[in-house]
Amino acid sequence: MSSFEQRNFTDETFAGRAETHYIDTPEQVELAYSVAGIGSRFVAVLLDSLILGAFFLAEILSMVAFAGATSALSSGDGGVVGAAVKWFIALIVFINFAVAWGYFALFEAYWHGQTPGKRVMKIRVIKDSGRQITLFEALARNLLRVADYLPGFYLVGLITMLCNKRSQRLGDLVAGTIVVHERLDEASLLYQTSTTLVAPVGFSEQPFGQDTVLPWGQAVTAMFPADAVARLSAQDLMVIETFFSRMLDLPLQTRATVAYQMVRQMSAKMGVEVPEGNPERALESMAYQMRSGGRRV
Numbered sequence: 001m002s003s004f005e006q007r008n009f010t011d012e013t014f015a016g017r018a019e020t021h022y023i024d025t026p027e028q029v030e031l032a033y034s035v036a037g038i039g040s041r042f043v044a045v046l047l048d049s050l051i052l053g054a055f056f057l058a059e060i061l062s063m064v065a066f067a068g069a070t071s072a073l074s075s076g077d078g079g080v081v082g083a084a085v086k087w088f089i090a091l092i093v094f095i096n097f098a099v100a101w102g103y104f105a106l107f108e109a110y111w112h113g114q115t116p117g118k119r120v121m122k123i124r125v126i127k128d129s130g131r132q133i134t135l136f137e138a139l140a141r142n143l144l145r146v147a148d149y150l151p152g153f154y155l156v157g158l159i160t161m162l163c164n165k166r167s168q169r170l171g172d173l174v175a176g177t178i179v180v181h182e183r184l185d186e187a188s189l190l191y192q193t194s195t196t197l198v199a200p201v202g203f204s205e206q207p208f209g210q211d212t213v214l215p216w217g218q219a220v221t222a223m224f225p226a227d228a229v230a231r232l233s234a235q236d237l238m239v240i241e242t243f244f245s246r247m248l249d250l251p252l253q254t255r256a257t258v259a260y261q262m263v264r265q266m267s268a269k270m271g272v273e274v275p276e277g278n279p280e281r282a283l284e285s286m287a288y289q290m291r292s293g294g295r296r297v
Contacts, residue, residue: 019165021178033180033249035166036123041179047117052103101142109138125177130246133177141171182249223285228270232290236266240287259283
């Protein structure tokens, strides 16, 4: 049994058979995401809670040490000590709120929809359209975490998840997000720090058909004449970059089919023959050549 099947088995054990979320892409290809059920999400929350518990334990120990220090000084200027205690308590309350609420929101916004617990369980939060969530959406879904927790142990959230096929709690319904299993069938062909492909310096002067070795050792070929690439639009560039941001979530066969269909459509628009070889390399070259030509999305 694969690790992906084992995760689905966990979800089936807790809440029936795991559901699949389907998304239609601009290329008219249907993408399938395996929705994370209660089992995987419960374990992820448990792991995150342990991390938060360790932080709060350290905080309690610091408070005990602070209380000991203030009691030793209480025989001196009691007014100054009392003011310091009030400011310390206010600071602790603020830190607790920021950590308990911001932990989930900031991790999900800036760590590709994952907290440490979600990363261990190989699940992540995405928009129901398939794209990555933004900071605003992460904040929105986690603002309602308190309501989902009521009256304790996420009872409201659990009931809400059982009442819809995509296992969405209240925060997910408000933000339009779902939690899915990630797929790691194949490593990316690209080195990316974001979903945007930035052309290397000097790529625009690269002769057609020759390779440029990027600073991280990745060779990119200018596979198309510049006048042909100029026929593509900023919307075409956005479609290509959206594919690269999602491709690790796709089954290999679906991923190859989508890439080939995109290359065929783009080649027809450019008026060139469909290049041989890996279609993802062709899309990569299109994106870099369009970026080097000054296009921006």
